[in-house]
Amino acid sequence: MAAGGAGGNSGKTYSFKVVLLGEGCVGKTSLVLRYCENKFNDKHITTLQASFLTKKLNITGKRVNLAIWDTAGQERFHALGPIYYRDSNGAILVYDITDEDSFQKVKNWVKELRKMLGNEICLCIVGNKVDLDKDRHVSVEEAESYSESVGAKHYHTSAKLNKGIEELFLDLCKRMMETAQAEERLKGNGASQSASSRRGVQIVDDEPQATPAGGCCSSG
């Protein structure tokens, strides 16, 4: 939340960090490449990598810098999740509608994210590959009712047909802006600001920052 808050209170630029979670072959990379480069399985993709991408947006006159962090989806890296999603404003959890397991994996992520980050983080659950609807193994009703039950929004996308992706990111940005604005209002006075925007730096951030800013440097 810190990054968004710090950018937000100065003026009009918000910067958000969004993590992309999901099992190996659910199409995370295709999704993000379609969004940032508008290309799918293209040999002419210029970018060297698809694991860290940025996008500049303009939403209702406010500038938004979006940083999209891809994460390694293999099971053996599951335990590293918290290092990735620390301080993120939003999370996009991708599953493959033809793969029941990948949806189970999403459920695990949601549980973990809520436990670690509480309600500060905006969650999006994304069923990718809707072009393969005839092989669907995860029912629409199940996915949508589950998403609602955990306070996440559900989207259907197809990176191949470029369906639903633009909406997904736009919606997420709007929600993150609302959260950031609510937090700003909540803070009101600037006293606690510096402390909270520093939280992300520490590896262990369970101890609250009691010392006021500038307390230990002489310049005050």
Next chain:
Amino acid sequence: MSQRTERRGIHVDQSDLLCKKGCGFYGYTAWQGLCSKCWREEYQRVRQQQIQDDWALAAKLQREEEAAYASSQGAQSQPQAQSTPPHPGHVSLGPFSKFEEKKTNEKTRKVTTVKKFFSPSSRTASKKEAQEGKSPSPSISRQASFDTDQVSKDFVDFLKNLQKPGREIHKQSRAFIVTMSSKKDLGADELSECVQDFYQHLADRLMGHFKGSSDSVEQVMDQVEKYIMTRLYKSVFCPETSDDEKNDLATQKRIRALHWVTIEMLCVSFDEEIPEVSDNVVNAITDIIEMDSKRVPRDKLSCITRCSKHIFSAIRITKNEPASADDFLPALIHIVLKANPPRLQSNIQYITRFCNPSRLMSGEDGYYFTNLCCAVAFIEKLDAQSLNLSPEEFERYMSGQASPRFSTSDGDLRQAGSSPDVTATNPALAQLNHNLKLLSGLSSKQESLMEAAQSLQADLIAWPETVQREVNGIVEKYPLEILSRTVSAIDANNMENDNLPPPLTPQVFAG
């Protein structure tokens, strides 16, 4: 302008402050301008001289005493007889043991003197020694102090463009460094807190000054970070109060123990037989190792970023599609295992504690840094399951009884069967083969070039002959006929022409 002269004054002071022996440490006037180490050496030499004199004296006394002892056997009035009473049978041992005692005595005396010298507080003195002992070598620290001067100069030059706020920033930064130097005893987390508070405080003020232009603020903050952290590096990198050093060693040992992990086990999508890929791998390893030599957190971060970029190109060449995190993280783990970067934990901690937070949390550099943290965490927790091995296999590899690369004679048959040939596993050999192929191609090309040159030479020699022959043929075909020539006046044909105007005659005009 005033800043300039002010700084120059400091510079002169600093070189004056250095130890006169040129070892790179700071000297102290009370030690005749030497640093504590050199002073101690010097002092010891003087003392040694004195000890020798003393010993000569002692030996002389000893001889006298022996003479006295020989004359009166019963009298045991030696001043230092408590340790080994000299046996009458072994008179020759007497002076030796004496000397030993003398030496230990001398030593204790010396220590107390030195301690006294280091007063008022011997505690701080010993701390200082420990710190100096830690710095790698005098030449390195000397180099570092030159760097520091260069950085200070750059910082001042940069701030000059900002005029009044620049002066303010400079003043604050210097004051901060001074306060920090008095806080050396604090724990690593407190030190980090101080630096981060300072960043925050300064960034807030700058934000006000630049009216929210975060780019300018970032630029200034980068310079401030560079200046401050170059100065503070020695005292806050891997501080004694933290476990960093212990963790460094543990990680290093762990990576060494995992030397047998192959790219197949990690599922890295590198095809190291492609020369560009192996070049990128080598560059990535170099970059991650280079991280330790930088002092500014941001410079360390950019080493990680460069390393990551090389990994991405290697993946891109191998797979011919942009690398996703699924490819990148295993590759980074592979690179870290291969490189075993020095003081990895210390560097990660240092960056975490003292880097500008905005960079670490949202930027591209932050992403790669996070991946490095993940790689290290993975390596620490790595077990049989994470490499898709059976626990027994993992144990065997860890204990060195078997190796997945070269199956040992007592290794099982499965291993022997699946062991790939040497060229496939060893990228250096693959590179060598590739180079050999290139060289043989080159030499065959050169041969054909030589042949062509020789035929050209032959042609050139033959050419004049053919020309000669042709000319002769033509001369024979068309023999030279010499016709009789009629000589005539140039204007003979015009003789009859009356139309020509009369030739001009010069006329004289009167006047």
